[in-house]
Amino acid sequence: MKGALSPKEKIVSKKILAIALIIVMGVTCAWALVGCNPNGDSEAIDPNKTQLYVAVKDDGIGREWADALDDAFEAEYADWENPETGKVGIQVILTVKNEEFSAQNIKNTLSFSGNDVYFVSSAGSLAGWVNENLTSDYLLEITDIVTEKDTSGTDNGTSILDRMNDNSKKYYNMGTTEDPAYFGLPYWYASKGLVYDKDLFEDKGFYAKSESFPNGIEGYIGIDGINGTEDDSYGPDGTKGTPDDGLPPTWTDFKLLLNTMVAKGVTPFTWTGQHDGYFVSWMNQLWASYEGAEGFSLNITFDGYDDQFGQIDKHNAYQLIGQNGRFAALKVCEYIVNDSRYYTQNSFKTAHSHTNAQLEYIMSAVDGNTPIAFLVEGGWWENEAKGAFAEMEAVYGAEYGYGVRNFGLLPAFKFVSGSADGIDEDGIPDQEESTLNEFVNGSGVSTDCSMAFINKSTKVEEIAKLFLKFAYSSEMNANFTSITGVMRDFDYEMSSEQIDNMTKYSADNYYYCTSSTSKRIISSRNPILANNYSFFSNGWGSFITWHNDNRLVVPQTAFYNKAQNAITAEEYFEGMAYYYTQQKWETSLAQYLEG
Amino acid sequence: MKKEEGIFSRAFDKVRRKIKWFFYGLRVKIFEMRKARRQRLNKEEKVGTFKSKRRGEIIFITCMMIYPWLCWLVNYLANTATSVILAFESYDPTTNSYYISGFNNIVRFINEVANDPLMSRSLVNSLILYGVGLLTMPLHILVSYTIYKKIPGWQAWRIILFLPSIISSIVWILIYRYFVEFALPELIGQPNMPSLLKDGGTVFMTLLVYTQWLGFAGGLVLYTGAMSRIPVSLVEYGKLEGMTAMKEFYHITLPLIYPTVSVMLTTGVMGIFTSQLPAYAFFKSEAPAEIYSFGYIFFIKVFGDNASVAEYPYSAASSLVFTAVGFPLTLLVKNLLEKYGPNTEF
Numbered sequence: 001m002k003g004a005l006s007p008k009e010k011i012v013s014k015k016i017l018a019i020a021l022i023i024v025m026g027v028t029c030a031w032a033l034v035g036c037n038p039n040g041d042s043e044a045i046d047p048n049k050t051q052l053y054v055a056v057k058d059d060g061i062g063r064e065w066a067d068a069l070d071d072a073f074e075a076e077y078a079d080w081e082n083p084e085t086g087k088v089g090i091q092v093i094l095t096v097k098n099e100e101f102s103a104q105n106i107k108n109t110l111s112f113s114g115n116d117v118y119f120v121s122s123a124g125s126l127a128g129w130v131n132e133n134l135t136s137d138y139l140l141e142i143t144d145i146v147t148e149k150d151t152s153g154t155d156n157g158t159s160i161l162d163r164m165n166d167n168s169k170k171y172y173n174m175g176t177t178e179d180p181a182y183f184g185l186p187y188w189y190a191s192k193g194l195v196y197d198k199d200l201f202e203d204k205g206f207y208a209k210s211e212s213f214p215n216g217i218e219g220y221i222g223i224d225g226i227n228g229t230e231d232d233s234y235g236p237d238g239t240k241g242t243p244d245d246g247l248p249p250t251w252t253d254f255k256l257l258l259n260t261m262v263a264k265g266v267t268p269f270t271w272t273g274q275h276d277g278y279f280v281s282w283m284n285q286l287w288a289s290y291e292g293a294e295g296f297s298l299n300i301t302f303d304g305y306d307d308q309f310g311q312i313d314k315h316n317a318y319q320l321i322g323q324n325g326r327f328a329a330l331k332v333c334e335y336i337v338n339d340s341r342y343y344t345q346n347s348f349k350t351a352h353s354h355t356n357a358q359l360e361y362i363m364s365a366v367d368g369n370t371p372i373a374f375l376v377e378g379g380w381w382e383n384e385a386k387g388a389f390a391e392m393e394a395v396y397g398a399e400y401g402y403g404v405r406n407f408g409l410l411p412a413f414k415f416v417s418g419s420a421d422g423i424d425e426d427g428i429p430d431q432e433e434s435t436l437n438e439f440v441n442g443s444g445v446s447t448d449c450s451m452a453f454i455n456k457s458t459k460v461e462e463i464a465k466l467f468l469k470f471a472y473s474s475e476m477n478a479n480f481t482s483i484t485g486v487m488r489d490f491d492y493e494m495s496s497e498q499i500d501n502m503t504k505y506s507a508d509n510y511y512y513c514t515s516s517t518s519k520r521i522i523s524s525r526n527p528i529l530a531n532n533y534s535f536f537s538n539g540w541g542s543f544i545t546w547h548n549d550n551r552l553v554v555p556q557t558a559f560y561n562k563a564q565n566a567i568t569a570e571e572y573f574e575g576m577a578y579y580y581t582q583q584k585w586e587t588s589l590a591q592y593l594e595g
Numbered sequence: 596m597k598k599e600e601g602i603f604s605r606a607f608d609k610v611r612r613k614i615k616w617f618f619y620g621l622r623v624k625i626f627e628m629r630k631a632r633r634q635r636l637n638k639e640e641k642v643g644t645f646k647s648k649r650r651g652e653i654i655f656i657t658c659m660m661i662y663p664w665l666c667w668l669v670n671y672l673a674n675t676a677t678s679v680i681l682a683f684e685s686y687d688p689t690t691n692s693y694y695i696s697g698f699n700n701i702v703r704f705i706n707e708v709a710n711d712p713l714m715s716r717s718l719v720n721s722l723i724l725y726g727v728g729l730l731t732m733p734l735h736i737l738v739s740y741t742i743y744k745k746i747p748g749w750q751a752w753r754i755i756l757f758l759p760s761i762i763s764s765i766v767w768i769l770i771y772r773y774f775v776e777f778a779l780p781e782l783i784g785q786p787n788m789p790s791l792l793k794d795g796g797t798v799f800m801t802l803l804v805y806t807q808w809l810g811f812a813g814g815l816v817l818y819t820g821a822m823s824r825i826p827v828s829l830v831e832y833g834k835l836e837g838m839t840a841m842k843e844f845y846h847i848t849l850p851l852i853y854p855t856v857s858v859m860l861t862t863g864v865m866g867i868f869t870s871q872l873p874a875y876a877f878f879k880s881e882a883p884a885e886i887y888s889f890g891y892i893f894f895i896k897v898f899g900d901n902a903s904v905a906e907y908p909y910s911a912a913s914s915l916v917f918t919a920v921g922f923p924l925t926l927l928v929k930n931l932l933e934k935y936g937p938n939t940e941f
Binding site for chain 1: 690691712716724773787789792878881884901904
């Protein structure tokens with residue numbers, strides 16, 4: 001029949017089809033295999049140099065700092081000769097990822113990842129990486145480079161250990177003071193709290209009335225609790241001439257500010273409705289500010305004196321669930337959430353991600369939009385919002401670009417009522433006077449750590465150690481902060497030029513984190529906390545309650561749904577003790593309470 | 596002399612004939628031998644071809660199956676074996692290793708289900724999810740039937756229902772989230788209404804609606820596939836007998852797709868312990884307690900921001916308990932369906 005294939009033709013066409021199918025399937029599989037390149041972004045390998053593979057977890061701070069470190073290190077060691085291969089120079093190959101570099105993923109892939117050095121936030125408990133015999137399947141011991149004194153440059157005569165702050169030494173030193181043992185170094189930390197728009201504050205007169213701001217708000221009471229005294233405009237630290245001047249010193253003053261904002265057509269808050277942890281982090285900040293660094297740290301160490309409960313140890317630490325600081329933070333949350341004028345409607349939408357919240361916040365300055373005063377965010381937010389700033393600059397002009405606008409960090413206000421009985425109208429007792437002059441910042445109640453370390457499987461140990469030591473020099477630490485705006489827990493100076501080059505917000509952050517009143521809360525290796533994650537995940541370090549057979553994990557949502565759930569801050573506070581009664585404490589932690 | 600010539604010629608003829616017949620017989624025998632040999636060779640050739648062909652097939656199948664077998668051995672058998680062992684272990688964070696701790700995890704699971712209201716709620720939610728699945732199954736079947744019967748607009752309807760399985764679920768989650776939180780309030784004239792996904796009283800129902808809508812595609816494929824195998828002659832016979840569409844559905848379609856339905860019901864039993872709405876996709880590890888189910892609770896114990904290796908043994912133990920409960924339940928459901936269902940084959 002015309003057009004029909006002959007048997008031979010049929011066989012040939014079948015063979016062609018089979019070969020074509022094999023090629024397609026092969027390409028499809030090869031695509032997946034080629035995609036699995038664990039090392040390096042897309043940098044070509046220089047065969048004349050020795051490679052060092054560095055993995056960085058982004059987490060919002062960007063990769064600019066890592067690129068700068070990469071360039072600086074390569075320049076510094078351009079003449080370094082590999083004694084084994086004779087190659088001159090080092091090529092640093094960066095891999096910057098986010099979700100893929102979780103602690104568990106890294107542990108699972110460390111032996112074959114090919115990465116030599118890691119910078120990881122949320123690495124989990126250090127005890128999960130180094131066992132009690134000070135051996136590790138994951139981490140190379142770096143005590144030698146941590147304790148080695150530099151012999152030149154600005155760090156001459158000091159070691160990384162000398163420059164490390166005490167709190168971090170307590171956490172990262174796996175040995176003793178006399179015989180230290182280090183396997184990792186703190187990566188970075190940032191304050192968490194409120195971002196405020198300084199330009200808006202100036203335009204609308206939201207600062208406290210003073211010589212500098214004659215049109216400011218009248219009626220603040222200041223941390224002495226008395227209206228009409230000098231400290232009304234000194235801010236939460238009660239000291240004149242510091243960046244917090246004009247900001248609301250107390251919770252009473254903050255309420256006045258909120259109402260003033262609303263009266264002037266400004267929406268006070270926006271936050272992400274998708275990630276409830278941001279708002280809870282701010283509540284933790286208020287709780288820590290109320291209790292002070294020492295009082296708050298009891299929740300981590302179970303060892304010390306609490307103004308409310310007296311001497312605390314591991315047997316009676318369950319009482320800390322009733323700290324007044326938690327109650328204060330809950331009352332603040334309830335007050336704000338119960339009045340829908342205080343926040344944007346998007347704040348309670350799960351579609352409102354943290355980047356959407358950033359965009360909504362910075363866009364609110366555009367004419368025609370309702371201005372928003374505060375954004376609940378972390379210290380890395382400006383880096384994360386660089387794309388949004390760039391878009392705004394392209395549409396609305398250079399004055400809306402990154403680093404141009406005036407944002408600031410609003411330090412936590414104090415809880416001082418000025419009332420005779422020391423309890424304010426919300427039922428919050430005044431906080432202790434000794435805590436009034438502290439700016440508390442830190443990671444909250446956690447055994448978690450951020451960590452830079454060297455992979456035990458590295459084949460370029462010498463270079464990896466050189467790199468890590470270089471990365472933690474004062475110069476590089478300062479460079480890191482100037483680029484990212486977040487901090488390293490070391491003692492290092494930033495030049496005035498570097499500070500001038502930082503954004504206003506970053507400069508604020510730097511001031512508060514390095515001022516003499518700054519108190520940092522550091523994670524703890526408390527084995528009771530570290531080994532009972534399940535028990536302590538019921539609200540020990542956050543705000544979880546049990547109410548009417550209902551487990552509520554997010555206070556702002558619990559109060560938002562008040563019409564349906566009818567829960568008050570008092571009920572929420574009471575329910576938090578459900579998980580941490582004496583009986584449950586003694587039953588769940590029995591093996592750790594012996595002795 | 597003639598008399599003597601006759602004797603010799605007769606003897607000679609006799610001998611000649613004998614020789615002739617001898618050789619003839621020989622030739623016949625040779626011919627028959629050759630014929631038999633040829634037949635034998637032909638037969639062997641055929642058998643040899645068949646054997647080598649079969650060998651080639653076996654080699655091909657083996658090569659093709661090696662990888663799936665390896666995957667099964669590693670991902671299922673080894674995984675299951677280690678999970679069973681893990682169920683009887685606990686985690687020691689000081690040495691980053693597991694040690695045998697007996698039935699602690701199973702006891703803990705039973706205690707928590709009995710005493711922890713969150714686990715009790717998870718059990719209730721899990722049963723509700725299964726129950727809703729059962730209740731909506733008739734709707735899935737009916738919708739599939741309408742498409743099978745090609746009612747007007749069936750092609751558009753089919754595309755709409757299949758779309759969720761074609762487009763990435765993350766896209767649907769985004770669309771649904773924005774629809775529920777931004778579009779729906781405007782549509783119903785309540786722009787300031789609380790988010791249905793934030794409100795503890797509505798979040799479960801909201802996600803249930805999402806799950807049911809997306810779940811149509813899976814059922815559609817199976818049921819329409821089963822319906823399309825129904826012999827046309829039966830359908831035509833039904834038409835000749837004056838059956839309406841619903842009568843046809845009840846008397847012909849349903850009994851004939853019963854095997855598919857019973858498979859869905861049987862395999863759905865274990866879904867009680869694994870289904871989690873799309874809780875993780877919507878909320879990651881921060882889902883509100885109102886939508887907790889067993890599937891979600893034990894998923895976030897081993898995956899995500901709040902996961903911990905210390906929870907692996909407990910999760911493994913819960914799987915054993917689920918198997919111990921779900922296996923007999925599945926068998927029971929299967930036996931009941933076989934016993935009381937229509938016995939049809941075609």
